[in-house]
Amino acid sequence: MAYGNALTVLADPTRRKVFERLRNGPRPVNMLAAGLPVSRPAVSQHLKVLKDAGLVEERSEGVRRIYSLRREGLVELRAWLDSFWGDALEAFRLEAEKSYKAKKRNT
Amino acid sequence: MAYGNALTVLADPTRRKVFERLRNGPRPVNMLAAGLPVSRPAVSQHLKVLKDAGLVEERSEGVRRIYSLRREGLVELRAWLDSFWGDALEAFRLEAEKSYKAKKRNT
DNA sequence: CATTTCCGTAAGCCATGACTAACGGTAAGC
DNA sequence: GCTTACCGTTAGTCATGGCTTACGGAAATG
Numbered sequence A, B: 001m002a003y004g005n006a007l008t009v010l011a012d013p014t015r016r017k018v019f020e021r022l023r024n025g026p027r028p029v030n031m032l033a034a035g036l037p038v039s040r041p042a043v044s045q046h047l048k049v050l051k052d053a054g055l056v057e058e059r060s061e062g063v064r065r066i067y068s069l070r071r072e073g074l075v076e077l078r079a080w081l082d083s084f085w086g087d088a089l090e091a092f093r094l095e096a097e098k099s100y101k102a103k104k105r106n107t
Numbered sequence C: 001c002a003t004t005t006c007c008g009t010a011a012g013c014c015a016t017g018a019c020t021a022a023c024g025g026t027a028a029g030c
Numbered sequence D: 001g002c003t004t005a006c007c008g009t010t011a012g013t014c015a016t017g018g019c020t021t022a023c024g025g026a027a028a029t030g
Helices: A002-010 A013-024 A029-033 A040-052 A072-082 A088-106 B002-010 B013-024 B029-033 B040-052 B072-082 B087-106
Strands: A056-061 A064-069 B056-061 B064-069
Touching (some): A002 A072, A013 B002, A040 A056, A040 A064, A072 B072, B002 B013, B002 B072, B013 B029, B040 B056
16 A cells, blocks of 8 residues: 555655655755755655655765655555546546647647 | 645545545445444544545435545645656556547447 | 765654544434 | 434543754765
8 A cells, every 4th residue: 555655755745845846856955955944854854754655766976865756656646546536537537638639739 | 735635634544544435435424433443433533624625525314424525625636646747647648548448449 | 184065863852633531412213 | 201323522642753953974175
């Protein structure tokens, strides 16, 4: 039940904010902590939790640790969410498909 | 940021279990509480939280309260999840669309 | 080496929230 | 009306976990 892990981990607002910041691409810790209302060690702790949950990965680059998004950590959560729609899910996907084509057309 | 609410609310394992049980259809409280390792009032409290978050709705039927799933409470969470895929999301939707048609064909 | 930067970890504090036990309220059956 | 079934609410306890401060390690710079 890895979806449970993802849910638990992403429940915290601060941690979620850190996670969302990684949408813009890989970032070192101090850059992730900048502007947040908590200290840098707090961000480090959040990153550890995110990493243990498989939502984030880390690589060293000289003196700094670069964290990056790991979308695979979200697929189980997505599948779990899907399980709450019945056949209506297919309709939803069709709708998404239509809006995608519409957007494509406007480009 | 209602997706945050849904995440927070669904983070608790017990509450999640209650929520998942509603997938099988509307249920009175004592039926939802049966088999769970917590007391019935605990389930009542969880249901209140779920209701406040818009994830569940309630109707009275004689002496019992019937709770049922409310999927609209999940759409924002789903949209948020989608935001973590970039263009890859569109590919995912296309794939879902294809598999849907494939299933349709098999029917 | 000494220093500085960047970061993870440990210890301790404190708020949040999940839980139980006890109570009260409402509908149905007799 | 009395009892029973079903449920929400309250009060109070206790564990979880997020935060800060302080510290120590590793790489770059001189």
